[in-house]
Structures are given as C-alpha cells and as structure tokens.
Amino acid sequence: xxxxxxxxxxxxxxxxxxxxxxxxxxxxxxxxxxxxxxxxxxxxxxxxxxxxxxxxxxxxxxxxxxxxxxxxxxxxxxxxxxxxxxxxxxxxxxxxxxxxxxxxxxxxxxxxxxxxxxxxxxxxxxxxxxxxxxxxxxxxxxxxxxxxxxxxxxxxxxxxxxxxxxxxxxxxxxxxxxxxxxxxxxxxxxxxxxxxxxxxxxxxxxxxxxxxxxxxxxxxxxxxxxxxxxxxxxxxxxxxxxxxxxxxxxx
Amino acid sequence: xxxxxxxxxxxxxxxxxxxxxxxxxxxxxxxxxxxxxxxxxxxxxxxxxxxxxxxxxxxxxxxxxxxxxxxxxxxxxxxxxxxxxxxxxxxxxxxxxxxxxxxxxxxxxxxxxxxxxxxxxxxxxxxxxxxxxxxxxxxxxxxxxxxxxxxxxxxxxxxxxxxxxxxxxxxxxxxxxxxxxxxxxxxxxxxxxxxxxxxxxxxxxxxxxxxxxxxxxxxxxxxxxxxxxxxxxxxxxxxxxxxxxxxxxxxxxxxxxxxxxxxxxxxxxxxxxx
Numbered sequence: 001x002x003x004x005x006x007x008x009x010x011x012x013x014x015x016x017x018x019x020x021x022x023x024x025x026x027x028x029x030x031x032x033x034x035x036x037x038x039x040x041x042x043x044x045x046x047x048x049x050x051x052x053x054x055x056x057x058x059x060x061x062x063x064x065x066x067x068x069x070x071x072x073x074x075x076x077x078x079x080x081x082x083x084x085x086x087x088x089x090x091x092x093x094x095x096x097x098x099x100x101x102x103x104x105x106x107x108x109x110x111x112x113x114x115x116x117x118x119x120x121x122x123x124x125x126x127x128x129x130x131x132x133x134x135x136x137x138x139x140x141x142x143x144x145x146x147x148x149x150x151x152x153x154x155x156x157x158x159x160x161x162x163x164x165x166x167x168x169x170x171x172x173x174x175x176x177x178x179x180x181x182x183x184x185x186x187x188x189x190x191x192x193x194x195x196x197x198x199x200x201x202x203x204x205x206x207x208x209x210x211x212x213x214x215x216x217x218x219x220x221x222x223x224x225x226x227x228x229x230x231x232x233x234x235x236x237x238x239x240x241x242x243x244x245x246x247x248x249x250x251x
Numbered sequence: 252x253x254x255x256x257x258x259x260x261x262x263x264x265x266x267x268x269x270x271x272x273x274x275x276x277x278x279x280x281x282x283x284x285x286x287x288x289x290x291x292x293x294x295x296x297x298x299x300x301x302x303x304x305x306x307x308x309x310x311x312x313x314x315x316x317x318x319x320x321x322x323x324x325x326x327x328x329x330x331x332x333x334x335x336x337x338x339x340x341x342x343x344x345x346x347x348x349x350x351x352x353x354x355x356x357x358x359x360x361x362x363x364x365x366x367x368x369x370x371x372x373x374x375x376x377x378x379x380x381x382x383x384x385x386x387x388x389x390x391x392x393x394x395x396x397x398x399x400x401x402x403x404x405x406x407x408x409x410x411x412x413x414x415x416x417x418x419x420x421x422x423x424x425x426x427x428x429x430x431x432x433x434x435x436x437x438x439x440x441x442x443x444x445x446x447x448x449x450x451x452x453x454x455x456x457x458x459x460x461x462x463x464x465x466x467x468x469x470x471x472x473x474x475x476x477x478x479x480x481x482x483x484x485x486x487x488x489x490x491x492x493x494x495x496x497x498x499x500x501x502x503x504x505x506x507x508x509x510x511x512x513x514x515x516x517x518x519x520x521x522x523x524x525x
Contacts, residue, residue: 013474015496017348026348037439037456037475095326120313120329122455122475125343127329128317135321141290142387143314161310162403163395166287168387180456181449184442212326214353216338221349228488228498234507235515241487242519244503248485250407250431250464251520 001055001150003046004112006101006130007035007074009067010123023217025091026123035061035070037180038118044185045148045178046116047078053150056080058112060104062097064089068201075196076188082201093213094124098132100206105137114155117177119144126213134175141175142168146182252276255301255358257292257315258373264307268363270371272305275334275359280376287311288381288388293318295381301358308362320360328354330364342367345455345478366461366482400434402451407433408462408483410453411441412476414469414491414509418446423513424468430520436460438476454479468509472497489513 011031018027035043046057059074061067062085071082085100092100105112115137117130134141146165147158153172158165160179170176188196231240245251256272258265258280272278281299283292289311296304297319304319306312308330320327332349333340339354342364354361402408409428411421421435428435436453437446453460455478465483469490470476477500480486488501489509498504505512 013344013347015472015474016499017344017474093326095320095324098321123343125329125345126317126327127313128320128327131314131317132321135290135318140387143289144310158393159310161392163401165393166389167391167393169390170387181442181452184445184449212355213328214355216351216353218343219340219349219351221346226499226501228501228504230493231487231503231505232507233505235511237505237507237512238515238519241503241505241512241516242523244487245431245464245520246523248464250433251523 001049001053001114002110002112003049003055003057003114003116005039005042005046005057005059005074005079005116007039007043007059007061007070008118008121008123009033009061009063009070010036010121017220019218019220023219024215025218033066033069035073036118036122038120038178040185041180041182042116042118042178043074043077043079044183046114048183049114049150051078058083060101061085062092062100062206063087071201072196073188075199076192077186078192081199084201084203085206086203087206087208090208091215092208093211094126094128095132095212096209098129098136099209101129101133102136104204111173113172115139115173115175117175119177119179130175130177137175139173139175140170141177142170143177145176145178148176148178148182252302253300254278254303254305255296255299256280257296257304257306257312258282258376259307259311260373260376262307262309263370264309264312264363264365266370266373267365267368268305268307268312269373270368271331271334271363272303273371275303275305280373281379282376283379283381286388286390288383288386289314290318290386291381291384291388293322294384295379297322303359303361306362308364312362316360316362323358325356325358325360326354327360328352329362331361332364332367334361344474346481347474347478400432402434402436402453402458402460405434405460406463407431407466408436408453408460409433409466409468410436410438410470410480411468411509412438412470413440415441415446420510421447423510423517427466427513427517430517433462436465438470438473452479467497467501468513470497471495472500
C-alpha cells in the first residue's frame with residue numbers, strides 16, 4: 001500500500017493572536033510550529049496501515065524551507081520519505097496549493113493507493129485542497145472521516161454527523177480527508193527522531209500563480225480582552241458561584 | 252445578480268446562508284433528495300446559470316461548494332461573515348482571526364460562517380436532479396449508541412483542562428456536570444494525553460458548544476479551545492492564574508485550585524437544594 005499524506009506547517013498559537021505590523025500574517029517570532037491537528041491523525045493512520053500491510057508512507061508539504069521540521073516530525077513517527085514543495089514563505093491560496101500538489105504527483109514513479117489530507121487546515125480553514133486534488137486526478141473522495149476500514153480494493157469510511165455516523169465506500173485509489181479523533185497519534189520516540197534525520201527528503205522550488213482568493217489583510221476580531229467578574233478566591237467563592245448559577249437559571 | 256443558494260430544508264445554518272444570499276441579489280434556493288452524494292450534487296449546481304453560489308458553512312455546505320469550485324476551477328471562500336463587491340470577510344483559525352480577501356472571477360462561490368448572521372425565511376425551494384455518477388455517497392447511517400447529554404446541545408458544559416491533572420481527576424468535573432444536568436467537556440491537551448475521549452473535546456478540532464453556561468476548569472484558554480467555547484452564552488473560569496487568557500473571554504472567574512473550588516461548588520449546590 002502506497003500512501004501520500006499532505007500536511008501544512010502552522011504556528012502553535014497559544015492564548016492570543018498577534019499580527020505583524022503589515023497585518024499580512026501572525027507574528028510568529030515567539031511561536032513554535034506544528035502541523036494541523038487533523039493531519040497528525042492522517043499521518044498516524046497512514047503509518048498504522050503500512051505497519052499492518054506493508055508499503056510506503058510519503059509525506060508532502062508546500063511551505064518555506066523551515067517546513068522540513070514538520071516533514072521530519074512526520075518521519076519520526078513512521079513516514080518513510082518527504083517531499084517539500086519549497087516556497088519563499090508567501091501564502092498560497094487553496095487552488096494554487098492543489099495545483100502544485102497535482103503537478104508534483106506527476107513526477108512520482110508509481111501512483112498512490114491512498115491520498116490523505118486533513119479536512120481543513122488549522123489556519124486558513126479553506127475546506128477544499130483535498131477535494132480539488134481529487135477532481136484533478138479523477139479520483140473518488142470522501143471527507144470529514146473519523147473511521148477508515150480498508151477492504152479488498154476498496155475503503156469503508158465513517159463520518160460523524162453530530163452523533164450518528166454516515167457510512168461511505170470508495171474504490172481504491174481514493175482521496176480521504178480526516179478529522180482529529182480518527183485515532184490517538186503516537187509521540188515520536190528518540191530512535192524515531194534519529195532515524196528521521198536519515199530518511200530521504202526531496203525539495204522542489206515552486207513559485208505561486210496569481211491568487212484567485214487573494215488575501216488583503218488579517219484582523220483580530222473584537223471580543224478578546226473582556227474583563228471577567230471575579231467571584232472570589234478558592235473554595236470560599238462557592239456560595240457566590242451558586243448565586244450566579246441561580247441568576248442564570250442553570251442551578 | 253442571479254444567486255443560487257444550496258439549502259437543506261429545516262437546517263438553521265441554511266436559513267442563515269439564505270439571508271446573505273438575498274443581500275447579493277435574486278435568490279433561487281435549491282436542494283436535492285435521495286442519498287447525499289456531494290460530487291454529483293455539485294455537478295448539478297455547477298451546471299446552473301448563476302453569478303454567485305452560496306451555501307451554509309456546515310460540513311455539507313463547505314464540502315459541496317468545494318466540489319463546485321473544483322469542477323468550475325473557480326476560487327471558493329469558506330465561512331464568510333460579510334461580502335461587499337468582490338471583497339469577502341472570512342473566518343480563519345475557527346473564528347479566532349478574520350481575513351479580508353478578494354474573490355476573483357465569476358461565479359462567486361462562498362459559504363456563510365455559522366451563527367454570524369440572523370436566520371431568514373428559506374421560502375420556496377426547488378428540487379434539483381443530480382445524476383448518480385458513481386461518486387461516493389452515503390450508504391447507511393449508524394445511529395448514536397450513547398444516551399448521555401450531547402456536548403453540542405447541552406445547556407451546561409463543565410470542562411476540564413491540563414489543571415485537572417489526570418483521568419481520575421475528572422470525577423469532580425463529572426460530579427458538577429451531573430448536578431447541573433450538563434455534559435463534560437475538555438481541552439485538546441486532555442484528549443491528546445488520553446484522559447478523555449476525543450468526543451469530549453471542546454475546540455476548533457473538537458465540538459463547538461452552544462451552552463447557556465460553560466464552566467472552564469483548569470483551562471488556560473488557548474485559541475484552539477476558545478474557538479469551540481465561543482458559542483457559549485456565558486463562561487465561568489476556575490483558574491489558579493489570574494493572568495490566564497481564558498479570563499479575557501470569560502464573564503465570571505474564580506481564582507483558585509479547581510480541586511478545591513469545584514467540590515465546594517458541588518457541596519454548596521447540594522446544600523441549597525436540601
């Protein structure tokens with residue numbers, strides 16, 4: 001089984017959103033980076049499938065040179081090799097990103113049986129890169145998955161619809177987009193991190209076409225900076241808390 | 252402007268999307284019957300004449316519009332909160348950040364961010380026919396087995412974060428939730444540690460709650476978590492740190508150790524009810 005997982009480098013935002021002076025990006029000087037949570041589950045699922053059935057997990061990203069860190073993180077939990085579509089750090093819209101992924105897949109020696117994406121990225125939240133790639137490749141796609149069962153030549157998937165689950169089936173090869181909760185991703189081990197440093201990573205420089213969904217500026221919405229009413233300190237606050245619960249009609 | 256609006260009858264988010272669609276022009280509301288088949292439905296939508304295609308920023312709305320965008324090779328703006336000409340304002344980071352962006356070309360494809368617009372009357376809805384093209388569709392629905400209060404719909408949610416300290420530590424959170432007839436929630440740190448199942452997670456990648464009251468215990472207030480808690484009408488934070496970011500989004504706060512405060516609230520509730 002050959003599996004591609006597409007991931008995106010995003011900042012670990014913490015408690016507050018702070019923008020750069022030109023309002024084009026988050027101020028990330030003091031932030032670490034990770035991949036979107038849904039994608040962590042996509043990588044874990046791919047690694048589990050290949051551990052059970054054999055094959056190869058390839059992890060791909062479009063991003064700056066520093067995104068190597070995220071590809072190595074994925075390789076530390078079991079991905080076999082990485083592909084970095086290297087930008088100059090500018091943001092790409094979803095159409096351009098999907099186009100670059102499809103282009104890169106043309107130079108892969110063999111097609112993939114499964115292509116995993118997160119359902120939506122943590123930062124831009126466009127809900128579409130996986131779907132665009134599926135259409136460009138003429139492959140079936142199922143999105144928003146919390147359960148995946150491989151069968152002979154097909155895949156049975158479940159999607160949470162607010163409690164109940166809808167069941168889909170798709171023939172392979174297929175594109176699947178997943179949600180956090182699909183599995184509980186492992187933490188990388190120290191030997192895993194060491195092995196990851198030796199695994200192959202291919203870099204291709206890419207330059208962006210004109211954006212069709214063109215970012216103009218970012219804005220931190222109002223509503224941050226509310227002043228909470230302090231009801232008290234420690235256990236002694238309990239009577240006041242219960243009064244408030246009664247006022248709110250929830251006690 | 253001719254505006255095509257994909258709706259699901261009876262869906263509150265679709266009613267919100269119709270309101271935005273009407274602000275753009277003459278709306279033709281359409282839907283489909285039969286098993287949900289996103290690629291096939293999108294193909295039918297893409298074949299209709301329209302200068303804009305609008306849907307709800309729901310799982311299905313975002314999915315169907317993304318398919319339309321792929322079929323027409325047009326940009327698609329998800330979770331829009333405002334539109335003026337070709338400039339949309341849309342949510343990023345689950346609503347913790349917004350962007351203004353230019354949506355080039357025609358038709359304009361967009362979904363409306365949930366609970367940011369008032370609901371409108373959906374009015375007449377036309378049934379479109381979608382040809383089964385063999386693309387994946389819903390084969391069956393597995394009904395929910397659990398009988399507890401649903402996190403999404405609970406009137407009260409009591410949530411625990413890193414400060415709870417362990418899976419066992421959630422006993423006092425469960426006790427308070429039960430006394431208030433509410434559901435237990437938690438932060439992403441808790442599900443990543445395996446203390447609670449992912450179905451309990453409140454957050455950008457978990458459940459977005461709409462409770463009358465959210466009691467956030469030992470939760471610092473990362474944007475990931477607040478994106479799921481923002482729908483609560485009131486937030487009460489219990490935290491040892493008066494500088495924690497959760498206090499900047501909370502209405503009320505108790506400064507103190509949740510291991511003392513939460514049992515004291517439960518005891519006081521029992522006392523006043525006795």
